[in-house]
Amino acid sequence: MADDNTLILTLDTGKVTIRLRPDLAPGHVERIKELANEGFYDGVVFHRVIPGFMAQGGDPTGSGMGGSEKPDLKAEFSKTPHLRGVCSMARSSNPNSANSQFFICFDDATFLDGQYTVWGEVTDGMDAVDALPKGEPPRTPGKIVTARVGADA
Numbered sequence: 001m002a003d004d005n006t007l008i009l010t011l012d013t014g015k016v017t018i019r020l021r022p023d024l025a026p027g028h029v030e031r032i033k034e035l036a037n038e039g040f041y042d043g044v045v046f047h048r049v050i051p052g053f054m055a056q057g058g059d060p061t062g063s064g065m066g067g068s069e070k071p072d073l074k075a076e077f078s079k080t081p082h083l084r085g086v087c088s089m090a091r092s093s094n095p096n097s098a099n100s101q102f103f104i105c106f107d108d109a110t111f112l113d114g115q116y117t118v119w120g121e122v123t124d125g126m127d128a129v130d131a132l133p134k135g136e137p138p139r140t141p142g143k144i145v146t147a148r149v150g151a152d153a
Helices: 024-036 126-130
Strands: 004-012 014-018 046-052 054-057 086-089 101-106 120-125 142-147
Touching: 004 024, 014 024, 014 126, 024 120, 024 142, 120 126
Parallel strands: none
Antiparallel strands: 004 014, 004 142, 014 120, 046 054, 054 101, 086 101, 086 120
16 A cells, blocks of 8 residues: 555556655655655656666766755665665765765665665565666666655555
């Protein structure tokens, strides 16, 4: 059942359901929901997709250098491990620089634990994430067709 703590990503490879984790990262979950509800992520590509590691998107420029016009977020690191299906925020070397870019782990990436903010986990549709075109950037990047909070999806 979709609710306020569910994010539905419709990718060009299929539908992905993400359980949001406000218990871990309330500020980041609020930002993701806000951006999704504004349609910010619609049409945005996955600009960095590394097999065995992760798929990164959320940059409207598709370059890996962009973000939303909203202020950067304060880190909300937790002990939650970066395992397959975990959704976490991308950032620069500054721990408090997460904005709109995020990544979804393909496999265990526990070396990231405590350094990146975990905000959700894929509960359905990981096959659509697995099917994203690979590359840095991919020749023809996969994209988010729509991103909606479950109650509004």
